[in-house]
Amino acid sequence: MKILNYINGEFLAPIADRWIDNYDPSKGEVYGQIPNSEKEDVEKAYKAAKEAFPTWSNTTLDERSKILSKIAQLISEKLEDLAVVESRDNGKPLKLAKAVDIPRASSNFQFFANAITQFAAEAHESVGLDAMNFTLRQPIGVVGCISPWNLPLYLFSWKIAPALAAGNCVVAKPSEVTPMTAYLLGEICNEAGLPKGVLNIVHGLGTTTGQAIVEHPNIKAISFTGGTKTGAHIASVAAPMFKKLSLELGGKNPNIIFADCDYENMLRTTVRSSFANQGQICLCGSRIFVEQSIYEQFKTDFIAAVSKLKVGNPFDADTNVGALVSKPHLEKVRSYIENAEAYGGTVLCGGKEVTVEGSENGYYLQPTVIEVKDNSCQLNQEEIFGPIVTIMPFVTEEEVLAMANDVSYGLSATLWTSNLNRTMRMSKQIQAGIVWVNTWLLRDLRTPFGGVKNSGVGREGGFEALRFFTEPKNICIKY
Ligand code: NAD
Numbered sequence: 519m520k521i522l523n524y525i526n527g528e529f530l531a532p533i534a535d536r537w538i539d540n541y542d543p544s545k546g547e548v549y550g551q552i553p554n555s556e557k558e559d560v561e562k563a564y565k566a567a568k569e570a571f572p573t574w575s576n577t578t579l580d581e582r583s584k585i586l587s588k589i590a591q592l593i594s595e596k597l598e599d600l601a602v603v604e605s606r607d608n609g610k611p612l613k614l615a616k617a618v619d620i621p622r623a624s625s626n627f628q629f630f631a632n633a634i635t636q637f638a639a640e641a642h643e644s645v646g647l648d649a650m651n652f653t654l655r656q657p658i659g660v661v662g663c664i665s666p667w668n669l670p671l672y673l674f675s676w677k678i679a680p681a682l683a684a685g686n687c688v689v690a691k692p693s694e695v696t697p698m699t700a701y702l703l704g705e706i707c708n709e710a711g712l713p714k715g716v717l718n719i720v721h722g723l724g725t726t727t728g729q730a731i732v733e734h735p736n737i738k739a740i741s742f743t744g745g746t747k748t749g750a751h752i753a754s755v756a757a758p759m760f761k762k763l764s765l766e767l768g769g770k771n772p773n774i775i776f777a778d779c780d781y782e783n784m785l786r787t788t789v790r791s792s793f794a795n796q797g798q799i800c801l802c803g804s805r806i807f808v809e810q811s812i813y814e815q816f817k818t819d820f821i822a823a824v825s826k827l828k829v830g831n832p833f834d835a836d837t838n839v840g841a842l843v844s845k846p847h848l849e850k851v852r853s854y855i856e857n858a859e860a861y862g863g864t865v866l867c868g869g870k871e872v873t874v875e876g877s878e879n880g881y882y883l884q885p886t887v888i889e890v891k892d893n894s895c896q897l898n899q900e901e902i903f904g905p906i907v908t909i910m911p912f913v914t915e916e917e918v919l920a921m922a923n924d925v926s927y928g929l930s931a932t933l934w935t936s937n938l939n940r941t942m943r944m945s946k947q948i949q950a951g952i953v954w955v956n957t958w959l960l961r962d963l964r965t966p967f968g969g970v971k972n973s974g975v976g977r978e979g980g981f982e983a984l985r986f987f988t989e990p991k992n993i994c995i996k997y
Contacts, residue, residue, distance in 0.1 A: 600620045
């Protein structure tokens with residue numbers, strides 16, 4: 519099956535007729551082709567967006583909100599079909615796509631459909647100077663949205679929805695590894711009555727299509743989610759052009775477990791926060807630190823629970839861990855297991871590739887637990903982004919806090935404790951954009967989302983996203 523670019527409301531082949539293979543990771547087979555769009559395609563998308571902008575930016579909030587709500591509703595109505603497509607394209611268990619990816623994509627559109635109706639201008643009275651200031655929040659114009667492969671439609675919509683709600687027109691690129699649901703989003707937008715040119719979706723490689731978006735002189739803001747290295751490259755191109763930049767990058771998140779936690783809840787959630795989506799969630803807690811007094815108990819129980827996880831075809835109802843997203847990614851993740859000893863760890867469970875009956879060439883790997891002795895080892899310092907976690911004991915709060923922060927990333931952290939004072943002390947000192955205490959992945963879409971250090975710049979979510987996708991303009995009136 520060949521998918522097409524969505525430009526000006528139409529589905530178009532790439533101008534240069536260049537294509538990339540699309541793989542089904544559960545089978546390790548090519549099952550379609552996608553455009554490898556070049557500068558000319560991005561230019562065409564840009565022109566459509568530019569043309570649509572004067573009307574879209576002046577469309578009433580009520581009307582914009584209705585169209586975004588309609589997109590949300592259509593995603594919900596098509597949940598089953600979209601989940602099947604997402605699962606096939608990405609390798610994730612179908613039940614995860616049904617429970618998380620697609621419902622949250624719909625929620626993103628619904629949330630920003632509502633949020634834009636509550637987004638207000640600010641006013642500042644210059645007391646004693648007889649002047650009044652008010653600050654408009656105007657849409658930027660044409661903006662670029664670039665997203666990764668791990669939560670394809672979910673993260674794509676997390677950018678597109680606020681950009682459109684704020685009145686911008688968009689040139690967007692999903693990951694070339696998982697383009698299918700983004701393609702279907704084009705059809706949904708047409709069905710929802712989104713005017714042509716308001717959203718344009720160009721497919722292709724990062725180095726061709728993505729680069730063309732970032733380099734485009736008139737695409738004035740870039741919202742990017744992906745790897746830290748790619749983020750640094752994008753910043754080096756976009757910063758000298760004075761573009762607005764939002765960068766959501768990698769993570770190496772600590773999961774800190776104290777002996778006074780609710781043990782059963784912690785254990786259940788830690789299995790999930792380690793291996794959900796094959797460990798391919800930027801928020802997964804990949805470095806587990808356990809208080810010494812319960813370390814041996816945790817090790818035994820955790821390994822027992824992880825060993826029960828069923829690795830299998832994403833479409834089987836009892837599958838917990840599906841296929842990794844691609845062969846190169848499988849090889850990258852496997853190399854950490856093969857070099858575990860050299861990288862400072864001992865494999866406690868998992869670590870082997872899995873052959874799934876009927877899908878012998880799929881990219882399956884056992885969930886893997888590695889014990890490390892020191893947080894400075896490569897296994898604890900580098901983002902692996904697969905079904906691998908490390909565990910190690912700690913004795914004091916100060917020691918674990920230092921280890922949690924001793925990493926170049928700072929996206930999220932999880933803390934398990936029933937001690938309120940410790941919760942407050944540690945939450946304040948952990949270097950991360952998001953701290954979960956006694957839970958994981960609980961999201962309230964109004965809250966700021968993003969990381970510190972090498973995990974990114976800027977915040978998404980709620981009004982933060984609407985602020986990013988608008989330019990403030992202060993108007994001062996003397997009376
Ligand atoms: P990636 O950086 O390889 O690619 C992300 C996107 O950028 C893709 O669409 C890709 O085509 C594009 N791209 C690549 N090179 C580009 C260039 N030169 N110019 C413009 N675009 C370019 O990342 P990935 O492998 O798709 O995703 C995994 C990474 O994403 C992990 O590091 C993960 O932690 C991170 N991630 C972060 C968050 C977050 O919210 N912080 C969420 C999910 C994933």
